[in-house]
Amino acid sequence: MAAIHLPRTIRIGGGVLNELPEVLAAAGLSRPLIVTDSWIAQCGILERVESLLAKAGIPTRTFTGVVPDPTVTAIEAGCAFLAEGNHDCVIGLGGGSPIDSAKMIAVLRGRRVSELKAPHQEDAPGLPIIAVPTTAGTGSEATRFTVITDAETDEKMLCAGLAYLPLIAVVDYELTLTKPARLTADTGIDSLVHAVEAYVSKRANPFADSMALSAMRLIWPNLPLACAQPDNRAAREALMLGALQGGIAFSNSSVALVHGMSRPIGAHFHVAHGLSNAMLMPLVTKWSAPAALPRYAQCARAMGVADAAESDQSAVGRLVEALEWINAELAVPTPAEYGIEKARWDALIPLMAEQALASGSPGNNPRVPEVEEVEGLYRAAWG
Numbered sequence: 001m002a003a004i005h006l007p008r009t010i011r012i013g014g015g016v017l018n019e020l021p022e023v024l025a026a027a028g029l030s031r032p033l034i035v036t037d038s039w040i041a042q043c044g045i046l047e048r049v050e051s052l053l054a055k056a057g058i059p060t061r062t063f064t065g066v067v068p069d070p071t072v073t074a075i076e077a078g079c080a081f082l083a084e085g086n087h088d089c090v091i092g093l094g095g096g097s098p099i100d101s102a103k104m105i106a107v108l109r110g111r112r113v114s115e116l117k118a119p120h121q122e123d124a125p126g127l128p129i130i131a132v133p134t135t136a137g138t139g140s141e142a143t144r145f146t147v148i149t150d151a152e153t154d155e156k157m158l159c160a161g162l163a164y165l166p167l168i169a170v171v172d173y174e175l176t177l178t179k180p181a182r183l184t185a186d187t188g189i190d191s192l193v194h195a196v197e198a199y200v201s202k203r204a205n206p207f208a209d210s211m212a213l214s215a216m217r218l219i220w221p222n223l224p225l226a227c228a229q230p231d232n233r234a235a236r237e238a239l240m241l242g243a244l245q246g247g248i249a250f251s252n253s254s255v256a257l258v259h260g261m262s263r264p265i266g267a268h269f270h271v272a273h274g275l276s277n278a279m280l281m282p283l284v285t286k287w288s289a290p291a292a293l294p295r296y297a298q299c300a301r302a303m304g305v306a307d308a309a310e311s312d313q314s315a316v317g318r319l320v321e322a323l324e325w326i327n328a329e330l331a332v333p334t335p336a337e338y339g340i341e342k343a344r345w346d347a348l349i350p351l352m353a354e355q356a357l358a359s360g361s362p363g364n365n366p367r368v369p370e371v372e373e374v375e376g377l378y379r380a381a382w383g
Contacts, residue, residue: 021056096138137187139247190274218242292366
């Protein structure tokens with residue numbers, strides 16, 4: 001049995017951003033708050049969206065105070081800004097941080113973010129959320145999750161429930177054509193991890209499986225291509241669809257150990273989320289694979305790194321090699337190469353392991369680790 005949850009409307013394709021006024025009107029919405037960050041505000045995308053809506057007679061106010069790895073402080077500032085206007089919906093415009101911020105601003109309603117962290121499920125709807133992603137990565141436009149950082153404790157709080165699922169997703173790959181190579185690489189690997197973890201998760205189901213396998217087929221060949229040729233429209237389109245499908249997959253299945261271990265690295269060392277996933281992916285896959293060999297082998301076949309005639313054992317070997325290769329190809333550093341001090345890393349391992357397990361994600365992994373095993377994986381990951 002599986003309950004499947006999706007945005008009510010997904011508009012997808014080159015140029016669909018131009019349909020935003022029409023999409024809002026069809027949903028009976030006319031007073032949006034736009035939530036975004038300073039980069040989107042400066043690069044011309046925000047101006048384009050505000051102008052599109054103004055021409056359609058839709059007044060907007062814009063909160064540009066989103067920070068990377070959104071913090072409780074930034075969310076509270078956004079909520080205060082929301083309260084000063086008379087808004088009937090919230091538009092998250094940008095990468096994962098603006099969309100995650102828009103979700104929490106739409107839902108919080110005077111409570112503390114810490115009250116809403118997992119295992120709490122927030123299903124009662126807040127304001128309708130419209131997601132307009134400008135990166136091909138988080139899949140947040142189609143998920144029932146948001147992640148907010150408590151800067152005082154350096155904890156990334158996973159918040160889950162139908163309240164965070166956008167009503168509408170407007171997915172226009174043309175918005176990713178100006179993305180730099182590092183961001184393309186990090187968000188692309190993030191999407192791949194979403195797809196693989198959703199497929200091997202203990203909560204996998206046939207609907208999520210179909211999305212996950214399709215995402216792997218799209219992302220694997222097109223990620224190196226988009227990094228090498230930033231204006232390759234076909235590669236960009238494939239990555240955007242793959243990111244959306246990866247988001248749909250894990251939102252209707254789950255993520256697992258890579259994500260559970262990745263969040264504390266992001267919180268304590270301010271490593272971009274996709275990059276911390278990439279640092280862990282080959283190691284955690286190798287450790288987890290014996291518990292779900294046929295599933296990991298199918299991932300290898302979907303990605304095209306193993307063929308149907310090979311044994312599962314051989315296919316999984318190729319998968320681990322391929323994940324190590326893509327990290328080298330896309331210049332993914334180890335924590336050591338990133339500049340993280342070994343003494344500080346080692347000192348934080350017990351806390352990171354505790355936070356990873358507390359998030360619940362490792363419990364969905366095919367091989368569920370004890371705290372000592374998570375600590376051992378962190379030690380192995382450093383260098």
